[in-house]
Structure formats: structure tokens, C-alpha cells
Amino acid sequence: MSARPHPGTGTVVTMTTTDDRDAVRGVSRRLLLPMAGHTAGKRSPVTCHLKCADACFHPVPNTSDNEYFRDIASASLTRRSVLWGAVAAGGAIVVGAAIGDAQPAAALGRPGKGRLPFTPIAPVGASVDAVVVPDGYRWAPIIRWGDPLFSKRDVFDPTRQTAALQERQFGYNNDYLDIIEGPAGLGALLVANQEYTNESIMFPPATTPEELDEQRRVAIAAHGMAVVQLYRTRRGKPWTYAVGAPLNRRITGNTPFTFSGPAAGSALLTTVEDPTGTTVRGTLGNCAGGTTPWGTVLSGEENFNGYFRTAGTSAADLRYGLADRATSRGWESVDPRFDARNPGYENEPNRFGWIVEVDPLDPHSPPVKHTALGRFKHEGANVVIGRTGRAVAYMGDDERFDYLYKFVSTDTYRPGKSLRARRHNKTLLAAGSLYVARFTGDSPVEEITGTGALPSDGAFDGTGQWVPLMIDGVSQVPGFSADQLVVNVRLAADAVGATKMDRCEDVEPHPRSGRVYVVCTNNTDRGKVGKEGATEPNPRSGNRDGHVIEITEAGDDAAATTFGWSILLVCGDPATNTSTYFAGFPPEKVSPISCPDNVTFDSVGNMWLATDGAPGVIGYCDGLFKVPLEGPERGRVQQFLSVPAQAETCGPVVRDEESMVYVAVQHPGEDGTWAQQHSYFPDYVAPGTLSGGRWGGPRPSVVQVWKP
Numbered sequence: 001m002s003a004r005p006h007p008g009t010g011t012v013v014t015m016t017t018t019d020d021r022d023a024v025r026g027v028s029r030r031l032l033l034p035m036a037g038h039t040a041g042k043r044s045p046v047t048c049h050l051k052c053a054d055a056c057f058h059p060v061p062n063t064s065d066n067e068y069f070r071d072i073a074s075a076s077l078t079r080r081s082v083l084w085g086a087v088a089a090g091g092a093i094v095v096g097a098a099i100g101d102a103q104p105a106a107a108l109g110r111p112g113k114g115r116l117p118f119t120p121i122a123p124v125g126a127s128v129d130a131v132v133v134p135d136g137y138r139w140a141p142i143i144r145w146g147d148p149l150f151s152k153r154d155v156f157d158p159t160r161q162t163a164a165l166q167e168r169q170f171g172y173n174n175d176y177l178d179i180i181e182g183p184a185g186l187g188a189l190l191v192a193n194q195e196y197t198n199e200s201i202m203f204p205p206a207t208t209p210e211e212l213d214e215q216r217r218v219a220i221a222a223h224g225m226a227v228v229q230l231y232r233t234r235r236g237k238p239w240t241y242a243v244g245a246p247l248n249r250r251i252t253g254n255t256p257f258t259f260s261g262p263a264a265g266s267a268l269l270t271t272v273e274d275p276t277g278t279t280v281r282g283t284l285g286n287c288a289g290g291t292t293p294w295g296t297v298l299s300g301e302e303n304f305n306g307y308f309r310t311a312g313t314s315a316a317d318l319r320y321g322l323a324d325r326a327t328s329r330g331w332e333s334v335d336p337r338f339d340a341r342n343p344g345y346e347n348e349p350n351r352f353g354w355i356v357e358v359d360p361l362d363p364h365s366p367p368v369k370h371t372a373l374g375r376f377k378h379e380g381a382n383v384v385i386g387r388t389g390r391a392v393a394y395m396g397d398d399e400r401f402d403y404l405y406k407f408v409s410t411d412t413y414r415p416g417k418s419l420r421a422r423r424h425n426k427t428l429l430a431a432g433s434l435y436v437a438r439f440t441g442d443s444p445v446e447e448i449t450g451t452g453a454l455p456s457d458g459a460f461d462g463t464g465q466w467v468p469l470m471i472d473g474v475s476q477v478p479g480f481s482a483d484q485l486v487v488n489v490r491l492a493a494d495a496v497g498a499t500k501m502d503r504c505e506d507v508e509p510h511p512r513s514g515r516v517y518v519v520c521t522n523n524t525d526r527g528k529v530g531k532e533g534a535t536e537p538n539p540r541s542g543n544r545d546g547h548v549i550e551i552t553e554a555g556d557d558a559a560a561t562t563f564g565w566s567i568l569l570v571c572g573d574p575a576t577n578t579s580t581y582f583a584g585f586p587p588e589k590v591s592p593i594s595c596p597d598n599v600t601f602d603s604v605g606n607m608w609l610a611t612d613g614a615p616g617v618i619g620y621c622d623g624l625f626k627v628p629l630e631g632p633e634r635g636r637v638q639q640f641l642s643v644p645a646q647a648e649t650c651g652p653v654v655r656d657e658e659s660m661v662y663v664a665v666q667h668p669g670e671d672g673t674w675a676q677q678h679s680y681f682p683d684y685v686a687p688g689t690l691s692g693g694r695w696g697g698p699r700p701s702v703v704q705v706w707k708p
Contacts, residue, residue, distance in 0.1 A: 044646060044670045049328050050198055050306075060525060061321050062401040064494035115604055116626075116656035120591055123620040124642035129679050131665070132621075132642040133705050139641075141682040141701040142190065142662075143228060143241050145172045147693070149248045157690060158697070159204055163217035167252055172197045172222040173700045174664040176289035176299060176380060176598075177651025180360065185235040185658075189247060189360045190228040191297045192651065192664060192702060193286035197222050199329070201672050201698060216334045220253035223284050225299055225367075227360045236658040238704050249363040253282035257356070260430035261372035262473055266483035269351055272344025273337065280351040280369065281337075287398070288380030288506050288598055288651070293391070293413065294425035296359045300378030301369075302398055304352035307331065310340040316488050320376075321399075322349055350487050355381045355395070357429060370429040372473070373407045374489035379505040383429075384514075385413045386559035391428040394516055396504025400523045401532060402490065403498040404437040404507065408559045410472050431473050434489070435466035436498040439565060441536025450527055450534035450541035452570055452579025460539050461566035464551070467496045468561075502526060502538045502546065508599040509558065510607075510629070516551040516558075517568070517607060519596045537565065540579055545572035545594040545618075548609070569627070569635065571596060573618040583635025591639035593625050594618045597649075602656040605629060608640070610649035610663065622649045624663055641705060644681040646670040651702075659707035669698035 033045040118134035131139045146156030147170045154168045171194030181188045197219040206212035229245035232238065242248070257280050263269055269277035287302035305321040309332055312324035324341070326332075332339035337348045354369040355378055373381060376397040383393045389412035395405045409432040414421040441448065441462040443455035454460065468476045469492050475485045477492045485492045502523035509516045520538065527533045527541025534541050537549060548569040554560035571594050572580040574587035582590050595613035602608065607627045623642040628634055643649050643665050651664035669679025677687060682701045683694035690696070 044667075046198065046200075046670050050196055060400050060531065061319050062399070062490070062494070062500060116602060116654065116659055116661070118638075118640060120626075120638040120640070121623075121642065123592055123618070123639065124623070126619055126621055127645055128621060128642070129645040129669075129681060130642075131644060131681070131703060131705075134640060137705050137707050139703055139705045140238055142230065142239050142704050143170050144682060144699040144701040145170055145174075145222070146695075146699065147241070148243055149226065149228060149250060150244055152243055156693060156695070158202060158695060159690075161203060161218050162214060163221045166218045166221035167250055167254075169250075170194075170226055170228070171224055171250065171252070172202065172219075173666045174226075174702055175287050175650045175666060176297075177653055177662060177664045177702060178289075178291045178297060179230070179239075179653050179655070179662055180291065180295070186232060188230040188239065190226075190230055190239075190241065190702065191291075191358070191360050192226050192228075193289060193299050194222060194224050194226065195286050195302070195666065197329075198667060198670060201669060201674060201677060204674050213334045216329060216331050219329060220282070220331060220335070223253040223282070223286070224255065225249075225251040225283065225286060225297075225356075225358060227358070227363065236660065236706065238706055247360065247363055249360070251283060251358065251367060253284055255282055255367065257281070257283065257367050257369050259351075260368050260370050260427075261486065262470070262482035263350075263371035263375075263486050266487070268483055268487045269347055271337065271347050271351070277347075283356050283367070283369075284352055286356070287378070290380055290382035290393075290508075292357075292383045292425075293385055294422055294428075295361065296357050296426060298381045298383070298393075298429075299356040299358065300380040300395070301353050301356060302377045302379060304349065304377070307352070308338055308340050308349045310349060311346075316491065317349075319488070319490050319494075320349070320353070350375070353377065355393070355429070357426070359426065368430075371483075371486045372430060372432055372434065372470075374405060374434055374469075374486050376402065376405075376490055379507070381407075382506075382508050384509045384511075384558050387555070387557040388559055389413050390432070390559050391425075392509075392558035393429065394507040394509060396501075396507045396518065397490070398503050398505050398521070400503055400525050401500040402504070403493050404501055404504045404518060405489075405493075406435045406437070406466055408433045408435070433468060433472055434470040434486070435468055435561070436493040436496065437464055437501075438467050438497060439464045439499040439535075439537040443536055448534050448536050448539055450539070452540045452581070454581065455536075459566050460536050460570075461564070462536055464499075464563045464565055466561045466563070467498065469493065469496065499535070499537060500532050502543050505597050505612075506599045508601070510605070511601055512605050513629070514553065514556050514558065515629075516553065516563075517599055518549040518551060519599055519609070520547050520549065521595050521597055521612065522546045537567070539567070540570065545570075545577065545580075546596050547571055548596055568629075569593075569596070569637070576618070582637060585633065585635035590635075590637040591625060592618050592620070593623075593637050593639075595622075598652055600652045600654055602626075602654045604656065608652050608654050609637075610652045612648045612650075621645065622647065624649050624652050624661070644668045645679050646672075647679070647681070661705040662702065663705075664700070664702050666700050668700065672698070 148154035174192040175195040176193040227249040230239040285303040286299045289299040310322040353375040355373040358367045379398045381393045391409040393407040409428040447455035502520040506519045550568045552564045554562045570581035573592035596609045597612035598610040611622045621642045647668040648666040653662040668681045672678035677697045679698040685696045687696040
């Protein structure tokens with residue numbers, strides 16, 4: 001019923017599972033969080049349990065014998081260039097929580113260059129429950145979990161929350177974020193993912209089975225996505241969101257979706273609810289995403305396996321981490337589709353793990369799951385237009401030893417703002433070619449030692465190939481039909497010898513240079529007994545801090561089938577870790593950074609990195625970091641902000657031309673309980689207090705930072 005684990009100790013916790021109904025009658029069933037004692041620092045075993053179903057506790061799904069190819073190699077449109085319709089004024093206005101002044105923090109180094117001047121902050125201790133921003137900046141939430149979207153009557157009260165209310169309120173644990181501005185810069189659409197829930201800190205413990213089931217329904221409704229209209233008085237000023245605005249929208253774990261692409265209508269997607277295999281209810285585990293050149297938003301369904309119980313015996317089940325064990329949330333007790341052992345629901349897990357496309361300008365249009373982009377643990381997808389006019393989407397599979405992918409559309413992009421052009425462009429991801437990356441290093445094997453020491457040529461670098469899995473809808477892998485390939489793309493990628501990576505998360509093409517940045521968060525299993533050791537694109541054994549790879553496509557064409565690559569950053573704290581590398585910049589002059597996750601770029605071309613799990617390695621709160629990519633400061637990591645205790649930094653948006661930065665603050669106070677919360681972000685009122693929409697407990701929120 002509730003959880004209060006102590007991170008890293010293995011403390012016994014009490015939780016409710018599908019088979020544990022007597023727990024709500026006062027008979028506790030004692031369970032261990034599997035990752036308790038296996039995490040470091042602030043990294044929470046609760047996060048591991050709820051977000052990714054204890055992925056690091058279970059065997060690595062990729063048991064293929066792919067070789068690492070070490071042969072010596074021979075030597076648009078921006079992500080946020082979007083259409084935007086006029087925003088109509090509407091509804092009552094709800095103002096966010098009180099504006100917070102910058103929290104005090106010591107500065108690190110001189111002000112960073114660019115159109116967003118700031119003095120980097122010093123790292124912030126993992127117990128600090130505050131948003132810390134540079135001197136001269138302020139912050140405030142735009143919107144928080146539970147804020148009403150459609151009517152002021154939908155008042156947030158965590159002690160009386162219902163599924164019907166949650167479907168009309170902002171969801172939980174926001175991840176991907178974009179602020180899509182209108183032409184005058186006074187109206188905008190906020191689009192955010194809501195990735196997962198932590199019921200132990202969201203609600204008081206259930207006292208009856210009926211109450212427990214309603215909490216599970218609330219959790220389903222708290223997943224998904226949200227579209228929210230914003231307004232402000234002038235550019236550079238903070239935003240306010242509008243309740244009841246015409247484009248406000250919630251997409252939940254029950255919202256109808258349609259399928260496109262090779263698997264639409266396939267027998268692999270049919271269930272008793274959908275015998276045609278063309279529609280599905282809901283989206284789950286929505287992590288990162290991207291805004292397309294035609295103005296829609298893509299969202300990646302990531303850790304979907306943790307929501308389903310299956311027979312767990314097939315090769316596909318094993319490869320996707322699906323198993324015959326009770327889920328952490330017990331949703332199978334309120335909806336039979338979450339137990340794929342039930343007759344007629346065997347294919348339900350196949351209906352998740354896709355890239356989702358939502359049109360924020362049309363709240364009545366059904367969102368689409370694009371099967372042509374393959375099924376795996378999608379961190380997200382980011383689209384650019386290649387030299388030949390084809391849409392190219394880059395994607396990472398966020399699993400230890402899994403792969404990097406690229407999709408190239410068959411049809412070409414139609415420029416312009418006409419409705420006809422936009423309708424055409426919204427079909428581009430339905431048909432095309434799917435590739436997986438194979439990296440080739442250019443250094444001798446013996447020079448890749450696993451310590452992070454650079455080889456004799458002074459760089460981890462080489463060439464690569466995009467290996468075709470499907471060309472214009474036709475499978476290129478023997479033994480796989482097109483629908484079989486996209487549903488079980490991990491197995492197909494195994495068969496062609498793709499390069500095993502250290503958890504590819506965000507993969508972002510640079511809006512000016514065209515280079516592609518691949519964020520590898522970490523992989524502590526690399527080099528363990530029976531598992532692949534260090535390789536040139538993944539050069540550290542026991543990689544706890546992660547790294548960032550820079551790819552240059554052949555001919556500067558995103559649709560190319562070969563590329564060059566080099567490692568830009570080997571992350572960590574240079575004060576305690578000699579294996580770090582910052583594109584040649586002196587390591588003693590950078591902010592320590594660990595576990596990079598999400599990427600964005602500012603108007604002058606600097607990269608900005610958000611972290612997830614840094615406290616687990618270097619003892620600090622997660623944050624947002626600026627990294628120049630050109631000139632003498634290339635590789636100089638500079639910390640801009642820090643998020644509160646036990647939270648993760650997500651979905652960064654940087655609008656340096658108006659000194660505005662936005663982040664999604666996910667899972668603050670993750671290790672708390674209803675009775676003893678560990679964070680009071682963002683309202684910071686007395687524990688348990690509910691007054692004027694503010695609550696004395698943690699609420700995942702979208703935060704704006706600006707320079708007054």
C-alpha cells in the first residue's frame with residue numbers, strides 16, 4: 001500500500017500487488033525493492049522499480065553474439081521550426097505557484113558566452129530540495145501535476161483524486177517538453193509527456209480494495225501527454241496557462257490511437273478488443289520526443305514492458321524484458337489487457353513501444369502510433385529533412401547493449417504552411433526505410449583498454465554504416481516479414497550485427513551543423529563477466545557516468561547510409577575520475593556532469609544537456625548544462641541550474657534570444673511516503689497542507705527560468 005525504502009540499504013518496504021488484496025485489509029505483505037542496495041548515492045531503487053521495472057536487476061535482454069567491427073576505416077529545418085495557429089483566448093486563468101528567487105549557490109568560473117549570459121553554478125548537494133539558478137535569474141512553475149486544464153471546478157485534491165478528474169488535469173512525471181510559440185510570441189502551446197507514476201507519494205494508503213482499484217485507474221489517467229495553451233504580456237516575460245482554452249488536451253493510458261505502417265492490421269497487433277489490429281487504447285512510458293518540421297509532436301514509448309505480465313517464454317518476450325511476474329502497479333486487476341496471459345490479450349504488449357505522433361493544433365485528431373519506426377524502448381525521435389527532401393528520424397533504444405536507429409521516409413517533405421502540405425507531411429512517418437547503426441573504430445584493439453584512456457591518435461573515433469533492416473517497407477532481414485520485423489525489431493537488429501551501445505537515450509540532429517549527437521547515459525554492465533567489454537564507441541568498462549557521441553553523416557545528408565563519428569564527452573567528475581574527456585577542453589575547468597539524458601540547442605549552436613542519475617555517481621542533484629560545440633570553448637561543460645532533491649531534469653527548452661529556459665522536473669521526493677514526504681517542490685507549503693491549489697508535497701512540474 002505504501003513504500004518508504006531507504007536508498008541503497010535494501011530496507012524492506014510494504015507495497016500492494018495484484019495478488020495482494022489482503023494488504024488493504026491490514027495484512028501487510030513484505031516485499032523487497034529489487035534494486036535496493038544496488039544503486040549508488042541518490043539514485044533511487046523506487047525509480048528503478050516504477051520507471052523501468054528494475055531493468056538493471058534482471059538479465060540483459062540482448063544475449064546476441066554480435067561482434068564489434070574494428071576494421072581500420074577509411075579516412076533544414078530546425079527541431080523547433082514549426083507551424084503554429086492562432087491561439088484563441090479562453091477560460092479562466094490559473095496562475096502558477098509563487099515565483100521563486102534564485103537559490104544561493106557558489107559560482108564556478110566566468111560567465112558563459114552566448115546570448116544567455118550566466119555564471120555557472122557550483123554543484124548542488126543531493127539533499128537540497130530547491131531549484132537553483134544562476135545569479136540574476138528567477139524561476140517559477142508554469143503548470144504542476146493535478147492543475148486543471150478544462151474547468152476551475154476540477155480542483156486538485158490528492159486525498160480525493162479520481163480517474164475522471166485526473167483525465168482533466170495535468171498528468172504526472174512530465175518528461176519531454178516543448179514550448180511552441182505563435183508568430184507574435186505572446187501565445188504558445190506547451191506540449192509535455194507524462195511518463196510514469198509513484199502512487200506511494202501521490203495518494204494516502206488505500207483502506208479498501210475499491211479505493212485501491214480507483215487509485216490504479218487514476219494512475220492510468222495520469223500517464224500520457226498534455227497540450228496546454230499559454231499566454232504572456234510580452235516576450236521575455238513568464239508564461240501563464242489558460243484553463244478551458246480550446247487547444248488544451250489530455251492524452252492518457254485510455255485514449256484511442258490508430259496504427260500506421262507495416263504492422264497496421266497485422267495479426268501480431270490483434271486483440272479481443274481490436275480484432276482488426278488497427279487501433280489501440282492509450283500510450284505508456286512516454287519519455288523524450290521531438291517536434292517535427294511540420295508542427296506535430298513525437299513521443300517515445302519507452303519502458304512499456306513493466307506494465308504487462310506475459311507468459312514470458314517466447315524469444316520475443318525475453319528480448320523485450322517481458323516476464324511472467326506481477327507488475328509493480330497491479331493494473332491487471334482493473335484492466336485485463338495488462339495481463340497478456342488472458343485469452344485474447346496475448347498481443348497487447350506488441351501494441352506498445354512505438355513512436356507516437358500528436359497534432360497539438362487539432363485536439364480532435366486521433367494520435368498515431370507509427371510502426372514503420374520499429375518497436376523498442378524508444379527514448380524519443382527527432383526529425384530533420386535530408387538533402388533529397390526525405391524526413392529522417394533518429395532514435396535510441398534505452399537498454400543496456402541495445403542499438404541506435406534511423407528512419408528515412410519514402411515520400412518527400414512539402415514545404416509551406418498550406419493545409420494540404422501539412423496533411424501530406426503528417427503521413428511521412430507511415431512508410432519508409434529503417435536502419436540500425438554499426439560503428440567501426442580506427443584504433444588498435446589493444447588501445448581500447450576500458451579505462452577511458454585515449455588511444456594513440458588522441459580520439460575515440462571512426463566510421464559507421466547504417467545497416468538496412470527495411471527498405472521502403474520491404475524487409476531486408478531473412479526470416480522476417482515487414483510486420484514481424486517492426487514488431488520485433490530488436491531481433492532483426494541482432495541478426496544484422498548492430499553495435500551494442502551504452503543506453504542510447506536522446507539522439508538530436510544539430511539545427512545548424514547537421515551533426516547528430518547521441519547521448520549514451522551509462523552502462524555499468526559493460527565489461528562484466530560474460531558481457532561485452534569496452535569498444536571504441538563505448539570505451540569504458542563499468543560505464544557509470546555516460547558519454548556523448550558526435551556523428552557526421554556522409555555528404556552532410558541525413559539520409560546517407562555511412563557516417564563518421566567521434567566521442568565528444570566522456571562524462572564524470574574530473575576531480576575524482578581521471579577517465580573523463582571534454583573534447584580536449586581542460587577538465588579542471590568544467591562543471592562535473594554524469595548520466596546525460598536529454599539534449600537541446602540554443603540559437604547560437606551551443607548544446608544543452610539534462611542529466612538523469614548524476615547523484616548516483618558524483619553526489620549532486622541533477623541539472624542542466626551548457627556545452628559549446630565550436631571554437632576554443634568546445635567541450636566546456638557549464639552548469640546552468642539544478643533541480644530539487646531526488647528529481648530528474650527533463651525536456652530542456654532553451655530560448656536564449658529572450659533569456660528563457662524551460663525544464664520538466666520529474667519525480668521530486670521519489671523516496672518519500674504519503675506520511676513522510678521527501679520534497680515540497682514546487683509549492684513549499686506546510687506538509688500535508690492543501691490551500692488555494694497548493695499542496696504540501698511533491699508535484700512534478702514544468703518550470704520556467706528567466707532573467708528579469
